[in-house]
Amino acid sequence: MTGEPVLAGVAEEVRRVAVLGAGSWGTAFAKVLADAGRDVVLWARRAEVADTVRQRHANPDYLPGVRLPENLTATADAAVAVRGAQAVVLAVPSQTLRDNLAAWRNLLPASATLVSLAKGVELGTLKRMSEVVSEVAEVDQNRVAVVSGPNLAKEIAREQPTATVIACADHERAVALQHACSTGYFRPYTNTDVVGCELGGACKNVIALACGMAAGLGFGDNTMATLITRGLAEMARLGTALGADPMTFAGLAGMGDLVATCASPLSRNRSFGERLGRGESMHQAQQAAHGQVAEGVKSCTSIRELGRRHGVDMPITDGVHQVCHEGLSPQDVTARLLGRKPKAEWS
Numbered sequence: 001m002t003g004e005p006v007l008a009g010v011a012e013e014v015r016r017v018a019v020l021g022a023g024s025w026g027t028a029f030a031k032v033l034a035d036a037g038r039d040v041v042l043w044a045r046r047a048e049v050a051d052t053v054r055q056r057h058a059n060p061d062y063l064p065g066v067r068l069p070e071n072l073t074a075t076a077d078a079a080v081a082v083r084g085a086q087a088v089v090l091a092v093p094s095q096t097l098r099d100n101l102a103a104w105r106n107l108l109p110a111s112a113t114l115v116s117l118a119k120g121v122e123l124g125t126l127k128r129m130s131e132v133v134s135e136v137a138e139v140d141q142n143r144v145a146v147v148s149g150p151n152l153a154k155e156i157a158r159e160q161p162t163a164t165v166i167a168c169a170d171h172e173r174a175v176a177l178q179h180a181c182s183t184g185y186f187r188p189y190t191n192t193d194v195v196g197c198e199l200g201g202a203c204k205n206v207i208a209l210a211c212g213m214a215a216g217l218g219f220g221d222n223t224m225a226t227l228i229t230r231g232l233a234e235m236a237r238l239g240t241a242l243g244a245d246p247m248t249f250a251g252l253a254g255m256g257d258l259v260a261t262c263a264s265p266l267s268r269n270r271s272f273g274e275r276l277g278r279g280e281s282m283h284q285a286q287q288a289a290h291g292q293v294a295e296g297v298k299s300c301t302s303i304r305e306l307g308r309r310h311g312v313d314m315p316i317t318d319g320v321h322q323v324c325h326e327g328l329s330p331q332d333v334t335a336r337l338l339g340r341k342p343k344a345e346w347s
């Protein structure tokens, strides 16, 4: 379905876009941009993936059965991908973004908007992805945008309707990107709260791991609703401490993404957690992921540390960390969570 862009008259038009990273979301977002009428070049680190996208208009490793549009081409040469692009979209895992971008830094067109799709917090530095991008590419934060919302790649690749948030400190850039990726099935909203949108996207992966564990233990909807609601409370507490607008967590990049990811069997984080809840080891869950990224497994460490540094209580995140990295069982963590000192709902 090729959607006509629904917005017009923005300051700087985005005509050509490079998407660096040809996994599920990089490929699906490249399709959205192409369906919105942009010329899109997708960079894949494996030449065979680029060849398949270019010649067969498909990326069966990540999006089986999905036909990609003709105005989406691919290359394994990042210099070719970014040439002449008004926007460069970064679609690699959070923990490799710094190294990937360092290799691409000198190729980036001078005024291109740099757009992060990644949902994580960097281990060690505890930086959000837009902070990593601005630091490594040596560009002002105003040139960096993020996309975050209830955006399960496989649904979007099948053109199922959804919305998202494009967050950028520079509202004009956000509007230009909004124009560039609006289709009949993909509706982007703008927001200037980059901190809130990024933390929403990173934290919900950890809560989805917890929901998966609960499902694996055989718990039902009351448990899910409790984890989602109290997960939202802890991500909003962290976000507010870091300067985010609390309202962002009631929006698509907060509640929206949290609900989609915690509920969906398509979520890699939820599926990973479910295996742990059923009693599989971390190694078994990792093998079953077939190399696809479940960001919360690493980000639970950096998010927990961010919470500690800012004096924010994050009991569910702590529990996920205890299962993933400290050898506790999901049953032990459930008992610990329920055994905490009673408190008021809003404190």
Ligand SMILES: NC(=O)C1=CN([C@@H]2O[C@H](COP(=O)(O)OP(=O)(O)OC[C@H]3O[C@@H](n4cnc5c(N)ncnc54)[C@H](OP(=O)(O)O)[C@@H]3O)[C@@H](O)[C@H]2O)C=CC1
Pocket (backbone or CB within 6 Å): 021, 022, 023, 024, 025, 026, 027, 044, 045, 046, 062, 091, 092, 093, 094, 096, 100, 117, 118, 119, 120, 151, 152, 153, 154, 291, 292, 293, 295
């Ligand atoms: N999938 C989704 O529904 C959504 C994902 N996101 C976020 O988008 C980001 C990317 O995720 P997604 O596309 O799903 O990931 P996938 O696991 O589907 O794909 C990862 C991609 O990154 C590549 N890659 C892995 N390691 C490296 C590396 N060291 N250097 C360069 N490239 C590497 C892989 O290449 P190769 O194939 O060669 O291994 C592959 O193209 C994540 O932060 C995720 O949280 C956000 C919204 C939705």
Ligand SMILES: O=C(CO)COP(=O)(O)O
Pocket (backbone or CB within 6 Å): 119, 149, 150, 151, 152, 153, 205, 208, 257, 260, 261, 266, 267, 268, 269, 270, 293, 294, 295
């Ligand atoms: O971010 C996502 C949906 O918005 C995808 O979640 P997973 O990475 O858990 O698959």
